Amino acid sequence: MRKVIPWLVVILILIIYFLNKKQKGYDNTIIKKNGAYYFNSHIIVNKDYKISPFYTPFPKLKALNALKIMINDANKQGLRLIIISGFRSYFKQMRLFNIYVQRDGLKKAQLYSAKPGFSEHQTGLAFDVATPGLHESAKELFQYTKESEWLEDNAHHYGFIxxxxxxxxxxxxxxxxxxxxxxxxxKDAKKMKNTNLTLEEYFHLV
Ligand SMILES: [Zn+2]
Incomplete structure (x- = not known):
């Protein structure tokens, strides 16, 4: 009996450990904190999940570092990428969106720009890149560049989608x-690349 009790304790600890681990796995819980929605510790901003005007991100150093390393690696292969946009506050997004609506009308503007409160740029985790010389108004041409092709193939290695x-x-x-x-x-960027899913599909939001 004396020998059995320590084994029972070990088994009990193992059961508690695995049950705990299971609970930490992906479920469909969405948490709202600091004015933003989170899914499995990833912030979600899209046309269904709004971000508060007062949500201000702490500097996202990990993301910025990964971006710099990625651009540097692309550079070594003769590719030239520049950052044209990163964090945008709610109010900056509001100004931008209004300009686009005046220019193209609400319907068209909504296809390429987000209403204030629905822009991923407010999280500080989204970045727009371009190649030098590609004018803002010719953004659509970026898809035909070698840089765009390289990003499609490699961005996930650096944690980007x-x-x-x-x-x-x-x-x-x-x-x-x-x-x-x-x-x-x-981890998640690679999984998403391998499964060819959007963030909405990956997190079962649609
Ligand atoms: Zn963007």
Whole structure:
């Protein structure tokens, strides 16, 4: 009996450990904190999940570092990428969106720009890139560059996803934006690349 009791204790500890581990796995719980929605510790901003005007991100150093390393590696292969947009506050997004609506009308503007409170740029984890010389108004041409092709093949190695992929416009509700990168961390970015899912599908939000 004396020998059995320590074994029972070990088994009990193992059961508690595995039950705990299971609970930490992916479930469909969405948490709201600091004015933003989180799914499994990943912040979610899309046309269904709004972010508060007062949500201010702490500097996302991990994401910025990963971006710099990625751009540097691309550079070594003769590719030139520049960052044209990163964090945008609610109020900056409001100004931008209003300009686009005045220029193109609400319907068209909504396809390529988010209403204030619905922009991933407010999280500090989204970045727009371009090649030098490619004018803002010719953004659509980025998809035909070698740089865009390289990003499609390699961004996940650095923890980034092409947030609004081609052919998934009906899910993301955004046009194909090969320049808009979202930092997610290597583990999830690689999984998403391998499964060819959008963030909405990956987190079962649709
Ligand atoms: Zn963007």
């Amino acid at each position: 092409i947030r609004y992929p081609k052919g998934k416009e009906h899910i993301t509700q955004f046009m194909y934006e090969p320049w808009h990168l979202r930092y997610l961390g290597k």
